[in-house]
Amino acid sequence: MARFFREEDGDTNLLKQKKVALIGYGNMGRALALNLRDSGIRAVVGNVEDIYAERARADGFDVMSIDRAAQGANVMLMLVSDEVMPRIYLEMIAPTLKRGDALVFAAAYNVAFGFIEPPAFVDVVMVAPRMVSAGVRERFLKGEGFLSFVGVERDASGAAWETALAVAKAVGSLKAGALAMSFEQEAELDLFVQQGFMTALYQLLNITAAMLVERGYPPEAVCAELYLSGELAYIIEKAGQVGLAEQAQTHSLTAQYGVLARYEHFSEPKFKRQMMSILEEIRDGTFAQNWANEYSNGYPRLKEYLERLARWPTWEMERRTMKLLAGEASAAHKEEDTQRRY
Ligand code: NDP
Numbered sequence: 001m002a003r004f005f006r007e008e009d010g011d012t013n014l015l016k017q018k019k020v021a022l023i024g025y026g027n028m029g030r031a032l033a034l035n036l037r038d039s040g041i042r043a044v045v046g047n048v049e050d051i052y053a054e055r056a057r058a059d060g061f062d063v064m065s066i067d068r069a070a071q072g073a074n075v076m077l078m079l080v081s082d083e084v085m086p087r088i089y090l091e092m093i094a095p096t097l098k099r100g101d102a103l104v105f106a107a108a109y110n111v112a113f114g115f116i117e118p119p120a121f122v123d124v125v126m127v128a129p130r131m132v133s134a135g136v137r138e139r140f141l142k143g144e145g146f147l148s149f150v151g152v153e154r155d156a157s158g159a160a161w162e163t164a165l166a167v168a169k170a171v172g173s174l175k176a177g178a179l180a181m182s183f184e185q186e187a188e189l190d191l192f193v194q195q196g197f198m199t200a201l202y203q204l205l206n207i208t209a210a211m212l213v214e215r216g217y218p219p220e221a222v223c224a225e226l227y228l229s230g231e232l233a234y235i236i237e238k239a240g241q242v243g244l245a246e247q248a249q250t251h252s253l254t255a256q257y258g259v260l261a262r263y264e265h266f267s268e269p270k271f272k273r274q275m276m277s278i279l280e281e282i283r284d285g286t287f288a289q290n291w292a293n294e295y296s297n298g299y300p301r302l303k304e305y306l307e308r309l310a311r312w313p314t315w316e317m318e319r320r321t322m323k324l325l326a327g328e329a330s331a332a333h334k335e336e337d338t339q340r341r342y
Helices: 029-038 050-059 066-071 085-096 133-142 162-171 185-214 220-226 229-240 244-248 253-266 269-283 286-295 300-309 313-326 327-342
Strands: 020-022 041-046 075-078 104-105 121-127 146-155 178-180
Touching: 020 029, 020 066, 029 041, 029 121, 066 085, 075 085, 075 162, 121 162, 121 185, 133 286, 133 313, 146 162, 146 185, 146 229, 146 253, 178 253, 185 220, 185 269, 185 313, 220 229, 220 313, 229 244
Parallel strands: 020 041, 020 075, 075 104, 104 121, 146 178
Antiparallel strands: 121 146
């Protein structure tokens, strides 16, 4: 059984004796920086001089260049985007590393796939929130905490676990708890849920919406029934709180019978094979290599995919439904926001 850590397992005093730097002040960087500060940990921010640096200053942090922040720190939270991290590490972090330093990753990706190989005298730990950055801050403010995966890739000092748990506690995770995990498994699991599970869900939504509209159901009713009513979000949220099994029992008997009677219709071996091939390409490093090439070439495929995504027919249905459900004025506002994203 995986080890599970709680509030009493972490000691934030350990961080008070260290110099802590956040490398990167993007979405997760900001959320973790604010949480650390509210837990009484002094930390500086290393970021390039731009709006993120300005935002960090406006939030009251001492902001400096990445290499300067790294030079003065013993504990560095690595919070720049994963695809740029190897270059930043090599040019600005690696030359500053000293015996006893600890590198803390919020995603195991770069270490697990060998893009970052820290020297043997440095602790390499992970505190990877299972929560989007906005939730990391919101839950902290509500005193609720959020689940993390924590791990130690290298324990050079003999105190790497203590550092990981101190960080997990100080950023507010241990109120909900942290599950011990290897770097490899965290990276693979994270990618697979995005690429296997979420992608299958997107396909399912698009196929279902197109099929139902083709069979004459009003697009607005289809979108509302599928997810815009908020029922699906409610079910998922409840499942996260009480478990899927217990949540399912709150549905009508007709619904329960229907789901269980049809369940085997979808037990296609082909589906499992497709999922396995996605997992294999993650585990053998094919995906990580493709994504590294994509970054070095200026994201040509990502741009193409995003253009294609913007043309998905479901969005038009979604926009119309949102207009209907939310009223013209606020829907027009949302439509503008959606267009801006692409
Ligand atoms: P963001 O994209 O929000 O932040 C990116 C940070 O990287 C900014 O500080 C940005 O600074 C910096 N950056 C980007 N490009 C460059 C560059 N070329 N040179 C120097 N700095 C650069 O990333 P996230 O906060 O989402 O992710 C940070 C880490 O947290 C990642 O490891 C991610 O996997 C992990 N994580 C994120 C979650 C989330 O919900 N966002 C959830 C769980 C883990 P600037 O733009 O000023 O250059």
